[in-house]
Amino acid sequence: MSVEAVAGGAEAVAHGVDLVPVVVLLAAGAFAVPLFKRLGLGSVLGYLAAGLLLGPSGIGLIDDPGxxxxxxxxxxxxxxxxxxxxxxxxxxxxxxxxxxxxxxxxxxxxxxxxxxxxxxxxxxxxxxxxxxxxxxxxxxxxxxxxxxxxxxxxxxxxxxxxxxxxxxxxxxxxxxxxxxxxxxxxxxxxxxxxxxxxxxxxxxxxxxxxxxxxxxxxxxxxxxxxxxxxxxxxxxxxxxxxxxxxxxxxxxxxxxxxxxxxxxxxxxxxxxxxxxxxxxxxxxxxxxxxxxxxxxxxxxxxxxxxxxxxxxxxxxxxxxxxxxxxxxxxxxxxxxxxxxxxxxxxxxxxxxxxxxxxxxxxxxxxxxxxxxxxxxxxxxxxxxxxxxxxLRYVTPKSQQSMDGVEIAENLNERILIIGFGRFGQMASQTLLGQGHRLSIIDNDTEMIRVAAQFGFKIYYGDGGRLDILHAAGAANSDLVLICIDDKATATRIAELFRDEFPLVKVMARAFDRVHAIELIKAGVEYQLRETFESAIRFGAQAIEILGATPDEIEAVVEGVRERDRRRFEMQITEDVSALDAANMLLLRNAAEQAREGGITAAPDQIAKTVSDAGIDTGKKGHD
CATH class of the missing domain: 1.20.1530.20 (Na+/H+ antiporter like fold)
Known part of the structure; x- marks a missing residue:
């Protein structure tokens, strides 16, 4: 390249847009803010610190902050x-x-x-x-x-x-x-x-x-x-x-x-x-x-x-x-x-x-x-x-008011529900509908007071503590329903019942497939993924709107349940060869359904789609 060409290019750049300040500001935001957020200092402080560094009082890359x-x-x-x-x-x-x-x-x-x-x-x-x-x-x-x-x-x-x-x-x-x-x-x-x-x-x-x-x-x-x-x-x-x-x-x-x-x-x-x-x-x-x-x-x-x-x-x-x-x-x-x-x-x-x-x-x-x-x-x-x-570190955690709330103590009903959120409220309806008497504990005092306005007697107690479970009558219960939405706590409660109250039958709300497996291994009698049934019914309603007959809906839903049950059992036993066979079966079913629907995807495309959806053995956290 000639000297004249280089000079001409330099002159063009000189008369063009000065991108240096723009690049510097973008770089400051892109690097400083994630760093400060990772340190727990917040994005605003990251921007302010980066600005101070770049401005006239810092390294002076930006000389006109106004x-x-x-x-x-x-x-x-x-x-x-x-x-x-x-x-x-x-x-x-x-x-x-x-x-x-x-x-x-x-x-x-x-x-x-x-x-x-x-x-x-x-x-x-x-x-x-x-x-x-x-x-x-x-x-x-x-x-x-x-x-x-x-x-x-x-x-x-x-x-x-x-x-x-x-x-x-x-x-x-x-x-x-x-x-x-x-x-x-x-x-x-x-x-x-x-x-x-x-x-x-x-x-x-x-x-x-x-x-x-x-x-x-x-x-x-x-x-x-x-x-x-x-x-x-x-x-x-x-x-x-x-x-x-x-x-x-x-x-x-x-x-x-x-x-x-x-x-x-x-x-x-x-x-x-x-x-x-x-x-x-x-x-x-x-x-x-x-x-x-x-x-x-x-x-x-x-x-x-x-x-x-x-x-x-x-x-x-x-x-x-x-x-x-x-x-x-x-x-x-x-x-x-x-x-x-x-x-x-x-x-x-x-x-x-x-x-x-x-x-x-x-x-x-x-x-x-x-x-x-x-x-x-x-x-x-x-x-x-x-x-x-x-302030966040020096301010004490706000204490829940115990006004109008009774602590779980000497409860003696034969059915115990731990957690009375949306899931627990719905699960209790069938039991109450048959006239069963329930002991219910929860650690949210505000919810307890609200529930009392609707005639529910809820006792305050942390189901993850063994002394609270004894006070709630867990040892004499016929059935316990774990309905809380905290995965780790739910698993810990199930393990407590397995170790301390092995004769008590336990049912538990599961967050996802991995959590359900953890609960099974912790000894629960029955577990249910919180979105599984609603998702099945939701899908069934979708194909009904699209014209499926009741018999077709029942067959499809039963097929989904059966495939999920078989795969779930295999994952519990961690039988890799069986899982591979199950995945091949799922791939074949997916391919057949695609062909019936007029979809002409290649087998490797279908395999990738099924894998991305979490059907293969390595995926976790999927229903």
Missing amino acids: SVLAAAELGVVMFLFIIGLEMEPSRLWALRRQIFGLGALQVAICGALLTGFGVLLGFAPAVAFVFGMGFVLTSTAIVMQILGERGELSSQGGQRIVSILLLEDLAIVPLLALIAILAPSGGDESLVSRLTGIAIALGAVGLLIVLGRRIMNPLFSLLASAKLREVMTAAALLVVLGSALLMQVSGLSMAMGAFLAGVLLSTSSFKHQLEADVEPFRGILLGLFFLAVGMSLDLQVVAGHWQIIALAVVGYMAVKALAIYGLARLLKSNHVEALERAAMMSQGGEFAFVLYTTASAAGLIDGPTNAIFTATVIISMVITPCLLIV
Whole structure:
């Protein structure tokens, strides 16, 4: 290759897209996050640490974190859109007291206390107000990510936190108006312009509601008729970004616009399609947001003002956490829930950056003060995942309340049921239907109390403990039903009966084929895989819908049962040659059924299909 060609290629690359930052950011997310999750530190901390390493305060591969942060805020926008899709208007209306009651109360109390603490640190009252109110606005991105990873977004505690976050997002509007009033140049003109801005914002919300109710569904119906996936994806992004833009130009947050759009589409028949289209963008951009926050931490500012920053971080987080905990306890939350909410929401958030930047532009705070405030918030965001990890280890396990619950002691019925969940409840019906008297034990006190409301007498006891089994009358029982959904515990209970009460007949619920074999070897009289019978009946109903006669259904079902029984017996004895013969029989049956159905698969293809389904000897955990 000539020198001129090489130079031309280099020049083309120079004028092309600079992929180095993109590759670096993707690599950071791909390696740091799995590592931190494996260490039990969570994905958020992994992103923040990787961002700090890559940013100007680290190795400096990314020298402009502000531009990355601006683009990455779209991740928060898309996250709020997906949350909105799960919040149908009726559900949101049901949360109105938590949003405007609990949320407003928390913002007001925390704002007052943090402002007072800022004054104690030596800031002027107006500056302390800006600092405190910015810190009140919790990081929606961090809290939502943590709740999502834990699967707690739909829990009662999660819903309360989401409600508070929504109110805090709304609070940014009056806070920006107050900054204009407090600014040195503030006057009647500023006040009038801000009131006008609030009116415009309310008008934008009304417009978005009208568009969502009248336009969006017909639009998606029209686009769906084109049957082009990329068009639907483009439309989904248009809705998210368009609603965010509408809110942004009207003075509200982009995240609030996306959330409202999601709520308006939550009852749409295209809800799940929209969620699937937006989700990949949301995940990548939200990770990029955390990376950008980590990159934005200026260690030079921290080093130059470490005393005030350290005092502010500790003081503001402590004051906010205590206020949140006290309010939660006052409103009847239990100790563990209140403590967790306080730890999770004790940090400042991304909307603080907006507030501080606006205050700096208005002349209310200077540049160095803005840098100190921003560093304080970022450090608090970094500390929060660490704080939750520590809390998880130091918080004692919540104790079940024994109110209204009797402990298993001196029970003497001839039939004992261990575990009264869904399986145990159904299994008890036939016994009760014939008039048998039962002793039932379970270790879930809440379930015991609920069962009592329906007339069931359940005793508290752990069936895996020998002393509890003696107290429950196991030695004098004629029959014991092990109905719990914990495989290891069920096997241990069966072994206890085999060793300590060998004359008692035991039946057990099995999780899968391997567990069933374990139970047989532990000496149970009868075991049943929990999904086997329902799956057989489900398949029988399927072929009935497809036109099979009752005789054909009975023959097919009996054939399935017989083949399963023979294979199960062979697996118990671990007769490999017999298993090989059974597998060959299954392959031949599969091939014959395929030919009868008009399927012309090659024998090796059928063999692979049967093997992949877990029919061969080496597979475990299949029914």
